[in-house]
Amino acid sequence: MSSEKREFDFTRKQFVWVRDKLYEHCGIVLSDHKESMAYNRLVRRVRDLKLDGFEAYLSYLDSHPAEFNQFINALTTNLTAFFREAHHFDYVRDTIVPQIRQSGRRTTRCWSAGCSLGEETYSLAMTLAESFANMPSMDWRIHATDIDSDVLAHGSSGIYMRERLNAVPDRQLHRWFLKGSGSQAGKVKIKPELRRHIDFQQVNLMADWPIDGPLDFIFCRNVMIYFDQQTQARLLSRMAELLRPDAYLFIGHSESINKLTDRFRLVGKTIYQKVK
Structure with a gap:
C-alpha cells in the first residue's frame, strides 16, 4: 500500500x-x-x-x-475524444457503408459500447449522416451505452467545450454543431437532427443487454482492457450473437482478441469481422 x-x-x-x-x-x-x-x-x-x-x-x-x-x-475511467483512432471512422465510411448500400437494406444499426462522454458516438453519427446523405430512406440508429450514469447524462446533452472539438474539421463543426452564446459562450451543442438518431442508455456489460440485433457493427474500444480474459471471451461471444453475418467489431489500439475467440478475423488495424 x-x-x-x-x-x-x-x-x-x-x-x-x-x-x-x-x-x-x-x-x-x-x-x-x-x-x-x-x-x-x-x-x-x-x-x-x-x-x-x-x-x-x-x-x-x-x-x-x-x-x-x-x-x-x-x-470507471472515461478517456475519449472526437474521431479518436480516425481510421475506424474511415473504415465505416469507405467499407461498411458501401456494403450496406449494396445489400439493398434500408436499416442500419450499430452499438457504441462504453460510449463515455459521447464523442465516439457523435463521431459515428456524423460519419453515418454524411455517408447516407443521399439516401433519405435509410433508417440508421446508434445505441450508445455506458455503465457510468454521469458521463451518459453529459453525452446525452450533446454539449461540449469548444476546445474538445479540435479534431473536428471546420466543415463538420459548422454543419453539426450549434455555437453557444451568453452564459453558454465557449460551448457548442450537437444539432437535434443528429442527436435524434442516437439512443443513450445505461448498460452494465455483465448484465442483460437491452439491445436488439442484428447489428451492422459494434464499437467496443478500450473497454475490454478492464476485464479478465474469461470475461473478455464471454463478452465477445455475446457480441458475435448480436452481429449480422460478416458484420464488424472495432476495438481499442492496445487490445487484441486473437487468443480469445475464433468467431472473428482481423481485417484491419484493430478491426475484426465476424466469421461464425
Whole structure:
C-alpha cells in the first residue's frame, strides 16, 4: 500500500472489498497498483457525504443502494475524444457503408459500447449522416451505452467545450454543431437532427443487454482492457450473437482478441469481422 500521507486510512482489507465489489458488479479488474487511484477517487465521496473514513463509507454503501451508482461512476475511467483512432471512422465510411448500400437494406444499426462522454458516438453519427446523405430512406440508429450514469447524462446533452472539438474539421463543426452564446459562450451543442438518431442508455456489460440485433457493427474500444480474459471471451461471444453475418467489431489500439475467440478475423488495424 502507498506510504503517502493521507486524510483517511485506506487499509488493504478495505481496498480488497472495493476491488471485489467492483468486479462482482461489472467485471472490471482493479489491480493492486490501482490502489492509490481507488483512494483518490473514492475519498471525494467520503468528503461529500461528510463521513469520518472509509469504514464508514463502506458501511454507508452497503446500507444505501442509491450510492452504488456513485461508487461505480467514481471508479470507471472515461478517456475519449472526437474521431479518436480516425481510421475506424474511415473504415465505416469507405467499407461498411458501401456494403450496406449494396445489400439493398434500408436499416442500419450499430452499438457504441462504453460510449463515455459521447464523442465516439457523435463521431459515428456524423460519419453515418454524411455517408447516407443521399439516401433519405435509410433508417440508421446508434445505441450508445455506458455503465457510468454521469458521463451518459453529459453525452446525452450533446454539449461540449469548444476546445474538445479540435479534431473536428471546420466543415463538420459548422454543419453539426450549434455555437453557444451568453452564459453558454465557449460551448457548442450537437444539432437535434443528429442527436435524434442516437439512443443513450445505461448498460452494465455483465448484465442483460437491452439491445436488439442484428447489428451492422459494434464499437467496443478500450473497454475490454478492464476485464479478465474469461470475461473478455464471454463478452465477445455475446457480441458475435448480436452481429449480422460478416458484420464488424472495432476495438481499442492496445487490445487484441486473437487468443480469445475464433468467431472473428482481423481485417484491419484493430478491426475484426465476424466469421461464425
